[in-house]
Amino acid sequence: MSSNPITQQLDEALAFMKDNASFLVVSHVQPDGDAISSTVVVGWLLQRLGKKAIMINESELPSRLQYLRGFDEIISLKQQQPELSFDAVIAVDCADYRRIGDVAALFPEDCKLLNIDHHPTNNGFGTVNVIWPEAAATVEILYDLIIHAGFVPDQECAGAVYTGLLTDTGGFRYSNTTPRVMEIAASLLALGVSGSQLADHLLEKMTIAKLKLLQTALARLTFSDDLKIGWLYIGKEDLAQCGAVSEDLEGIVNYALNVDGVEVGILFKETNDGAVKASMRSAGKADVAAIAQSFGGGGHVRASGCRLEGPLPDAMGSLVDAVRKALV
Amino acid sequence: MSSNPITQQLDEALAFMKDNASFLVVSHVQPDGDAISSTVVVGWLLQRLGKKAIMINESELPSRLQYLRGFDEIISLKQQQPELSFDAVIAVDCADYRRIGDVAALFPEDCKLLNIDHHPTNNGFGTVNVIWPEAAATVEILYDLIIHAGFVPDQECAGAVYTGLLTDTGGFRYSNTTPRVMEIAASLLALGVSGSQLADHLLEKMTIAKLKLLQTALARLTFSDDLKIGWLYIGKEDLAQCGAVSEDLEGIVNYALNVDGVEVGILFKETNDGAVKASMRSAGKADVAAIAQSFGGGGHVRASGCRLEGPLPDAMGSLVDAVRKALV
Structure with missing residues (x-):
């Protein structure tokens, strides 16, 4: 010893x-x-x-x-x-x-x-x-x-x-x-x-199912006018249609975050019961744990998540709005 | 000394x-x-x-x-x-x-x-x-x-x-x-x-212009029925419409190559004069230098390029066909 x-x-x-x-x-x-x-x-x-x-x-x-x-x-x-x-x-x-x-x-x-x-x-x-x-x-x-x-x-x-x-x-x-x-x-x-x-x-490699999911999500990637918030969403039918599984969602939120100037990236995922799970990533300025907490969620300052009521467009609107206010 | x-x-x-x-x-x-x-x-x-x-x-x-x-x-x-x-x-x-x-x-x-x-x-x-x-x-x-x-x-x-x-x-x-x-x-x-x-x-980070170009290209990503060839294309107006420059094309061909089972990935880029530049990447089995040479181009076994006559759909058809034959 x-x-x-x-x-x-x-x-x-x-x-x-x-x-x-x-x-x-x-x-x-x-x-x-x-x-x-x-x-x-x-x-x-x-x-x-x-x-x-x-x-x-x-x-x-x-x-x-x-x-x-x-x-x-x-x-x-x-x-x-x-x-x-x-x-x-x-x-x-x-x-x-x-x-x-x-x-x-x-x-x-x-x-x-x-x-x-x-x-x-x-x-x-x-x-x-x-x-x-x-x-x-x-x-x-x-x-x-x-x-x-x-x-x-x-x-x-x-x-x-x-x-x-x-x-x-x-x-x-x-x-x-x-x-x-x-x-x-x-x-x-x-x-x-x-x-x-x-x-x-x-x-580097991914399954064709994950690639299809990425195609689907990326086609919907949207940014706020000031380019500080980027978000994408996956509807409840999308996983099955792509042949994908939940793990394939991993990393997709980074396509929203990794654009120059973006402070917060969000992936919205509609669940089978019509609720919405949101994953947030911060480039550093925004405390996304605090934002998630205000919706009953939690996590880390730069990576957090929360659950919102549907329908999906309302959920996206209210969380993006909260992020916008937090970035002022 | x-x-x-x-x-x-x-x-x-x-x-x-x-x-x-x-x-x-x-x-x-x-x-x-x-x-x-x-x-x-x-x-x-x-x-x-x-x-x-x-x-x-x-x-x-x-x-x-x-x-x-x-x-x-x-x-x-x-x-x-x-x-x-x-x-x-x-x-x-x-x-x-x-x-x-x-x-x-x-x-x-x-x-x-x-x-x-x-x-x-x-x-x-x-x-x-x-x-x-x-x-x-x-x-x-x-x-x-x-x-x-x-x-x-x-x-x-x-x-x-x-x-x-x-x-x-x-x-x-x-x-x-x-x-x-x-x-x-x-x-x-x-x-x-x-x-x-x-x-x-x-x-990780990219400009919004490169992201838009990636969105454009990925929406068009196509695979052969046997999933061994993947290709995407960028038309002559796309760079300007995305606010992108030629360097932003770098790495995009990998989205075609990096799918499980794909042997050859190709990016087609329409030039301003209506010709088509093709970049090929091989996962290892196909010698894409030899394929490129048969079209007057060249490069390495796993990364090569060639120039084809337009229009774009014809150019894509003939090169994909040549790759298909090379993979038999």
Whole structure:
């Protein structure tokens, strides 16, 4: 054991892995790139340590990540309800215990749990906790853990770590892209990862359904006269007509926000019951959390959401009006 | 002088700078992010060395880069025809002598010229040449030159180097994103560069004119029945109607290419004389250079172009047909 608190945490995590023989590895519901990558990276490390690992998630798994080695071994509770036996649990990328979802129902009482996460709001729900809010992604912590354990990631494990970094930093574009992230990315590329193929597959390519949804939304993109507010909408029939799913809405609001001079971008989505969900993004000047709160919603200063009564044109009118007033 | 050929080249470049008192620093016509960044970075280094530097370019300068320190000092031959005196020329990011454009007319006979570039086709047209084809961008070479000279980039110089890396690697997404690129990026972030602000400004934001052009093109995006070919077109009135310029066409072809399963994406652009320019991109299977050649054009295996006779519908029909045959 070391007196350096970071090294000490890694020592404790490794001891947890060495002290048990079999593990259930779980990430959060509706898993993203970092969640699934972290799951398979922990699976890889446990295998190296001679341990048995069962990987699991409550939700359906995003098919775009199926190239990850180990992806096919992850059990989705949506597809099977297995009877499992294991000595301990490792939760990765779960900001709180509830994010584990229905998988938690499989845990025995007094379950030993190693909690590895980078969310600053993580309350330390594990028996052992490795929580680094300064990490851009949970895979960043796992990379250090692998090195600390004396291993070198093979090309596929390195690709999984790169996947988590790419997706949680928006392709090295978000403000969590630290020097450390770039140093790790350099090491992973040197290990043979094809960063350009991963970036292309994860960040550039889209399904035809998503492209159709983007076409639909972009054709309706509207701006206020002063070009400070941009908004687009998706009606309740549009998803089905495009063959798209809710996840395909992700990122579309940025087409409204990312025009020079725009301060607030809004995506309106009509729900099946005729209500309207609004996602707002701010370029910095407007506090869209405050605007969302005034409609009973919430979120962050630069990304928030709220629910409005329909019909859609009325909902759009009243929220755009509120944003206009907030920008004066 | 060192026996290491790379170190020796850097020594020669530094000697060139030290042996002369005043310099004309020029990059290529229609300059991109790496060209302008390289220009101001050389200006910064010459200033550190106590030298006089005049920065110049044949073309209009891209206004999106005006945040770069030194940008306002770069002379554009489009705006003024100055009489200049200098001892030597430094050409950056110019793949061949012609890329210097009309600025070359200002050079005296027997002009001493330092040629710093990363294009593999550079034929070494300088008196002194530093040509590193393995570098992702010319700023990558300049970063090493600065360190070799014993300086540390200040925050703004570091931001210019980051700008050149970002633009020439497509935001760390192209296959030229080497471990060395990521290591340099890590160092630049540690020097205080706001990578996320630069990425947002250079890669995410667009003008309202470009957005309108994208709306126009995307509304027309069409796919072959087997989803292997995607194409869109811009008519001769569209640029003016959107308030857009030719540069705004850049990247639009990717919306056709970046759909799962698409092998070839094409952007057709009607010219003012009624002819049609086609830009083709291949996902890998089709050799679009060969297709372009059969229409009198050329390019690379995965990115090529050709010129077709109008009218637009006929041109689109015949090229799409040729691509269809090539994909069989």
